[in-house]
Amino acid sequence: MNNLSSKFGDFGGMYVPELLIPALDQLEQAFIDAKDDPEFQEEFLSLLKDYAGRPTAMSLTRNIVSNPKVKLYLKREDLLHGGAHKTNQVLGQALLTKRMGKTEVIAETGAGQHGVATALACALLGLKARIYMGAKDVERQSPNVFRMRLMGAEVIPVNAGSGTLKDAVNEAMRDWSANYDKAHYLLGTAAGPHPFPTIVREFHRMIGEETKAQILEKEGRLPDAVVACVGGGSNAIGMFADFIDDPSVRLIGVEPAGKGLHTTEHGATICKGTKGILHGAFSYIMQDSDGQIEESYSVSAGLDYPAVGPQHAYLHETGRAEYVAATDEEALNAFKLLASKEGIIPALETSHALAHALNMADEADEEMIIVVNLSGRGDKDLAYVTGLLGDDLS
Amino acid sequence: MSRYNDMFTALNAKNQGAFVPFVMLGDPDKATSLRIVQALIDGGADALELGFPYSDPIADGPTIQAASIRALNNKISPNDCLDIIATIRKDNPNIPIGLLLYSNLVLARGVPQFYEDAHTAGVDSILIADVPLREADRFVKQARASHIDQILIAPPNATEESLKAIGELSSGYTYLLGRAGVTGAETAAETPASELIDKLMQYEVAPPLLGFGISTPEQVQNAIKSGAAGAISGSATVNIIAQHLDDVDTMCTNLCEFVAAMKAATQK
Numbered sequence: 040m041n042n043l044s045s046k047f048g049d050f051g052g053m054y055v056p057e058l059l060i061p062a063l064d065q066l067e068q069a070f071i072d073a074k075d076d077p078e079f080q081e082e083f084l085s086l087l088k089d090y091a092g093r094p095t096a097m098s099l100t101r102n103i104v105s106n107p108k109v110k111l112y113l114k115r116e117d118l119l120h121g122g123a124h125k126t127n128q129v130l131g132q133a134l135l136t137k138r139m140g141k142t143e144v145i146a147e148t149g150a151g152q153h154g155v156a157t158a159l160a161c162a163l164l165g166l167k168a169r170i171y172m173g174a175k176d177v178e179r180q181s182p183n184v185f186r187m188r189l190m191g192a193e194v195i196p197v198n199a200g201s202g203t204l205k206d207a208v209n210e211a212m213r214d215w216s217a218n219y220d221k222a223h224y225l226l227g228t229a230a231g232p233h234p235f236p237t238i239v240r241e242f243h244r245m246i247g248e249e250t251k252a253q254i255l256e257k258e259g260r261l262p263d264a265v266v267a268c269v270g271g272g273s274n275a276i277g278m279f280a281d282f283i284d285d286p287s288v289r290l291i292g293v294e295p296a297g298k299g300l301h302t303t304e305h306g307a308t309i310c311k312g313t314k315g316i317l318h319g320a321f322s323y324i325m326q327d328s329d330g331q332i333e334e335s336y337s338v339s340a341g342l343d344y345p346a347v348g349p350q351h352a353y354l355h356e357t358g359r360a361e362y363v364a365a366t367d368e369e370a371l372n373a374f375k376l377l378a379s380k381e382g383i384i385p386a387l388e389t390s391h392a393l394a395h396a397l398n399m400a401d402e403a404d405e406e407m408i409i410v411v412n413l414s415g416r417g418d419k420d421l422a423y424v425t426g427l428l429g430d431d432l433s
Numbered sequence: 434m435s436r437y438n439d440m441f442t443a444l445n446a447k448n449q450g451a452f453v454p455f456v457m458l459g460d461p462d463k464a465t466s467l468r469i470v471q472a473l474i475d476g477g478a479d480a481l482e483l484g485f486p487y488s489d490p491i492a493d494g495p496t497i498q499a500a501s502i503r504a505l506n507n508k509i510s511p512n513d514c515l516d517i518i519a520t521i522r523k524d525n526p527n528i529p530i531g532l533l534l535y536s537n538l539v540l541a542r543g544v545p546q547f548y549e550d551a552h553t554a555g556v557d558s559i560l561i562a563d564v565p566l567r568e569a570d571r572f573v574k575q576a577r578a579s580h581i582d583q584i585l586i587a588p589p590n591a592t593e594e595s596l597k598a599i600g601e602l603s604s605g606y607t608y609l610l611g612r613a614g615v616t617g618a619e620t621a622a623e624t625p626a627s628e629l630i631d632k633l634m635q636y637e638v639a640p641p642l643l644g645f646g647i648s649t650p651e652q653v654q655n656a657i658k659s660g661a662a663g664a665i666s667g668s669a670t671v672n673i674i675a676q677h678l679d680d681v682d683t684m685c686t687n688l689c690e691f692v693a694a695m696k697a698a699t700q701k
Contacts, residue, residue, distance in 0.1 A: 054536050056492045057565040057595070058588040058613060146658045199498060205489065212491045283556075316563070317489065329510050330541025331488040391459030 045233035049355035062219035122413030125156035131242035143222035149204035150340035151183025153227030158192035168192035173203040228271025229348035233320030238349035243277025264289035270342035274414035295337035296364035306335035338367035339387035445634035453665025457500035459509025476692025480529035494617030522555025548579035560584035600636030622646035627659035
């Protein structure tokens, strides 16, 4: 029934109203056709190169690691246009939207990063964007709301439920159910119903491919580990995809431990969640014993999501990837350290991955090469972090 | 014979279609919910479609979302919902009772356990809003094992392949979507859906009930004229509950009158 596999083991699938199945099938077909169409590929690659700025650099850190046995590299997705990896797959899906003859784009956003990426791609490609954002997030992330509106997108605050990302996803899916004939739902992470997890991975896989080529050029060998933060899991799957068949490379996903995994205030769905269905996919989710979805929590809005992409659930279950968690406090420390030691201000999301990599570096007693996917820059977080830390940077 | 078959047979003999109201179980609380459901039956409902409150109802518009939230705020659990059904069933042995809910509530209990418990409580059918045909196999199998009809949805954009599959798998009734979008009385159903109904009949699906956007007796009449076996009205029913939360007597009187008016429109 599906041309591409819709599941990763038992995970994934298409748990959506029957009404949306034709739209998902149309998307899958457009994606398959586009893959084999040199014209599409040429346009996508040229946008990535000339508009977004690929390939991105890979930087060897100079000061942040004190253990001489360890080399820590940063894959610089923060340098991509838009300030995060998100631009990659948004350009891909925006081109698919046009290919399907649709003129409107629906998207959800939490921190606003996916919304900003969607707005810029739609401005560039002449698509009409409407972006659902939890009312609470609209307040917390007002600079991104302004950015989206500046680039011509309509931002619609969602008051239902908790007023955060999951409610924005619900509302985007409701809109899509009524308007699938002219609108594409441009989902922002490697989660949701098939074919989104596969499409989002494929439109981000250049992160890992470039990393592999760059590390082979610099070091003449594969890294020992690649590390990425995991909310829905798009930057992590983009980094992991090209290394899955290289068993010597450890794949490490870092989830938000919030105020600690022993509390209820975290967003570590693989580390602490249970299996269930949310937003169209069977995966690990945060839920109570009746199956009601629980609120997640993280200092970084981009990781604050009570589900995770189904391929991560599968990589966890098969043992191919490892999933750990870093607390708010650990992430904030890494955020400050990277700024003061390397002159790079990372996104709070990314800081979780960095925090874990720094722990690994401290503990290493053998030669080790680690690559962290520096998935986004921290400009968007400055006001928030100033609020948390004040001016005290000691 | 199932309660649905008995119902359709009896209605055909009277030259009537079915009117099926939907409400959310436990909205706004357990005791009121029992009175509400009984008021629907007293008003002349031919069958009942009942929801379980869920935190993330992606197929529902604002009216039914609000009903879910009211119930969840009063800590209504799936166990409470099953209790309400068991009580209703005890007093009403013949009326067909259908559930309309979301997949994660079924999974959390364990699929076999959920169907067994539903059957024990007196449920006749289960429709899972976020389980399309493509994911339906294990639910259909369990439904058959537990003597429950798995209800499948026929949307206006259904392909021939889907209609054929619905024909093979459906029992009880077929939920025919009157339009795209989510539940809600704000956007009316696009009747006549006669073309789709004709196609459904070719594939010998279970009798189609038209739902989504049905809020007036005229729409019920049109649905039946265009060949549907009846109509389901959710948001319009739930709106009456939302409007009278502070006066349950008036709420129940109005619900009873609403159902009676909708039922009267089912005469062919």
